Amino acid sequence: MIDYTKKITTDREVNPIDNLDYSIESDRGRIFSAPAFRRLQKRTQVFALELNASIRTRLTHSLEVAQVARFIAKTILAKLKKQGLDTYGLEELENAFVSTAEMTSLLHDIGNPPFGHFAEQTINKWMRDNALPILDAFPSTRPEVQTIKNIIAKDICNYDGNAQAIRVISKLQRLNLSYTQTLAVLKYTRGAYEAKPPKEDSFSYLKKKPGFYYSEASFVEKVQQTLGVEAGHRFPLTYIMEAADDISYLTADLEDAVEKGILSLDQVYDLIKKACESEGEHYLLEIIEDRYRQAKEKEEPYQFNMFFTLIKAKLVTSLVYHVVDIYIKNHQAIFEGSFNCALLDYDTQSKYYKAVKILETLSAKHIYQNREVQTLELQGYTIVNGLLDIYKPLLELSAKDFTKLLQDEKIECFIAMRLIRRISSKQIVAYQADIKTLNPEDSETYNLMERYYRIRLVTDYVSGMTDDFALNEYQTLMAL
Incomplete structure (x- = not known):
């Protein structure tokens, strides 16, 4: 029901x-x-x-x-x-x-x-290379401690x-x-x-x-x-969010690529047209040909804005009605959260699914593999990886020293004494709240879980940065 x-x-x-x-x-x-x-x-x-x-x-x-x-x-x-x-x-x-x-x-x-x-991939690689060896060094003389160790080792990566x-x-x-x-x-x-x-x-x-x-x-x-949502099941309205996300992506990246000069309006039109003809896909082809003609009739510098606006107006409306039909036809499974598919991916034979896949493929090939985009990704890798390297000393401290650090007491690691002051107090509060749930009398479990929550603390700080703050923090601490 x-x-x-x-x-x-x-x-x-x-x-x-x-x-x-x-x-x-x-x-x-x-x-x-x-x-x-x-x-x-x-x-x-x-x-x-x-x-x-x-x-x-x-x-x-x-x-x-x-x-x-x-x-x-x-x-x-x-x-x-x-x-x-x-x-x-x-x-x-x-x-x-x-x-x-x-x-x-x-x-x-x-x-x-x-x-x-x-x-995300950068963080996970760094964790495998740097955080796992730290966890491996912890003793686990009891089976239940080894089980927890295996769980958090997978979790942090x-x-x-x-x-x-x-x-x-x-x-x-x-x-x-x-x-x-x-x-x-x-x-x-x-x-x-x-x-x-x-x-x-x-x-x-x-x-x-x-x-x-x-x-x-x-x-x-x-x-x-x-x-009343069973384990492994979804909340029903999550399917709506996912579909909205998928629909919003359709032309957004292509539009931004034209704005940046990576592609021109004519190139986008030609790419979509050739892909549609190659796949025998007429629905999307008819839309882009009609909208391209309308855009080109206007002699103004922002023809591409009109082109994408007209395409989105048609596609979004059609795709919304399409996913709504799927939602209602599969209402019971979606309500229970057992519907094991994205709404847009449900009917792989529909003209809407084929149109979506063509646009996704074009973005992947001509934007995500673009040299400028991949250069930015490599720069992001260097920055995120570098920041995690910088904050690694905080993960190498004993639980006792890290407690002293948070209490503003002096410890031998002078670098850590300075690094901890840069981390947000909100993130430290979250760490401290988690630590309060641990039993200090079970030293093996306590020390293992304390280090897990500390890894989360450093990850929270770096992953919570904005692009420009991460760049500035990296340049500052690397003395660039």
Whole structure:
């Protein structure tokens, strides 16, 4: 039975708000005022350290995704009204349904590090090369300690922006969002410490990436149990956010590439046209030919703006109605969170799926493999890797020395005494809160978990930087 009153609730960690509308507005206010949300304006979408304000950042991308999510959510409600919203427990939840989908979209990139997805790979490589040897040195004389050691060793090498988003929301920013809003952000349902399932697994897609860390596993479990979402399952509105994200990407990168002069309007048109003809794809071909003609009729310097605007207007509307149909046709599985597919990827024979794949392929080939873009990624690698090297002394201290450090006591490592002062107090508070949950009498487990939380602390600091702050911090500390 589909009953959204079981999923969209006022439950939250502390100080719950009884009135649902007030609870939803409280979530909205907390998100907009969060420093982590504002920092998205200085985070890479594709082009790092870009001075041209018209080029997309994580913030402007998130705003576009939120708008598409509103469109999808409203369209779903409009179609369900024909059957009666009371059938699904939605008669008094329309505002909450739309707002949750919208705010989830604003939050979906909040855990992404500076310099984009390339930095995720950089962090994970650094952890394998530098943090794992530190953990390996810890004794584990009991089987249960060795089990924990194996778990956190895998966990620290699987940094992912999706998992970091849950950590940012729950611990680093302590937004105290409703459980509904929090769980809607959980895009993937596998812990970073868990193995990736095989393709034939019924949750292979839902678990293809890490969705949360070991440090937040108990919190995620609590939220899921409160909202009646089984382990490994998704929150239903997360599918809307994912579809909105996929739709927003379609022409965005191509548009930014033209703005930067990497491609011209004519080149984009020719590339799409040739790809459509090669694939025998007529739907997208008809759209771009019609919109290209309309754009070229206008003798102005920003013909490409009109071209992309006209394409987006057609594509977004068509794709929204397409994913809404899929949502409703698979409503029970989506409500349960067992629907093991992205909405846009469900019907691989549809003209919409084929159009999406053509645009994705063109972006991958002509933008992501562009020399300038890859140069920026390599620079990001050098900066993130260099910063982690600089802060490594904090990870090499004993638990006793690190405690002294936080208490402003003098220790032998004079470098660490200076590094700790650069880390945000919010991140240190999150570390200290985690340490309080440990039992110091079990020294083996305590020392192992303390080092795990300290690794998280350094990772939180570096991954929470904006592109320009990371560059400046690197140049400052490297004396460049």
